[in-house]
Amino acid sequence: MKKSVRLFPHQVEEVVMAISEVPEGLELIQTPYFWEKSKGKGMVVAILDTGCDLEHPDLKDRIIGGRNFTDDDSGRADLFKDYNGHGTHVAGTVAATENGTGVVGVAPEASLLIVKVLDKNGSGTYDSVIQGIQYAVEQRADIISMSLGGPEDMPELHQAIKEAVDQGILVVCAAGNGGDGDPETEELDYPGCYNEVISVGAVDFDRRSSRFSNSNNELDLVAPGEKIRSTYLNGKYATLSGTSMATPHVSGALALLKQYANESFGRQLTEAELYAQLIKRTIPLGYSPRLIGNGLLYLSVDRYLEQLATEKIDGLYVKAE
Structure with missing residues (x-):
């Protein structure tokens, strides 16, 4: 199975040495509001990507382990360093630690399992992705986040995902960057x-x-996917765009929701129940569902609905029914 999978085309717009901010994408989906209830503690998010800058000050305390399934570093399984930058950027949006500097992730107390399935050039095989999924299942990840894809429908890949979901794991994937706005x-x-x-x-x-x-x-x-600022190589920070950048917002949000839901319900929710908890926290944007699905991830949807009945929201006036 030598057919390849790849990073979706993405644009690196800026690289900087130092910043200190809550990224705008987190504000848009109302993440700080939900931190009153959960910060993802105890949740493990497996990042299937190009590896990670293991010494980045915003990430090193969140990483609990990982494995390399590529030919980088002569194929050594225990070396899952990022030479591309994409995986480090994704990891930061999910769970950059809240340390008063740099950036903070959606779930700043979640743990990261770094599963390197794409090499320094951002390419890999379906075999490596399948092995990465199986490894994440073995390591009992709560969420698998994949900002990658390919044009081929591979039954073996589909089966690996089904098996992960059957184990109660939420699998989050980028839709892809081949759209035309239609x-x-x-x-x-x-x-x-x-x-x-x-x-x-x-x-x-x-x-x-x-x-x-x-x-x-x-x-x-x-979720937000344009001009997203997050962690990057060599302890730096970068601004990238793509559905690859939208995906970790949702993966991090699921870490928040799973911790909160498990504590609120007093039991482990199923994958289907957690999916329902996610979708109930979306708002419409007026586009076709083929462009936005159920809507924009919005973690304070309860407050949104309260406002909807009485006042304007972000400059849009609505009529109370």
């Missing part, structure tokens, strides 16, 4: 368009659907 056209990348995964498209900070975001009937929701 909901009537269909762009499919795998594994993002498998029904079993949570497929994530992108919007900008003005809640406009990103033109590059794939459209299809399998899209579940959207």
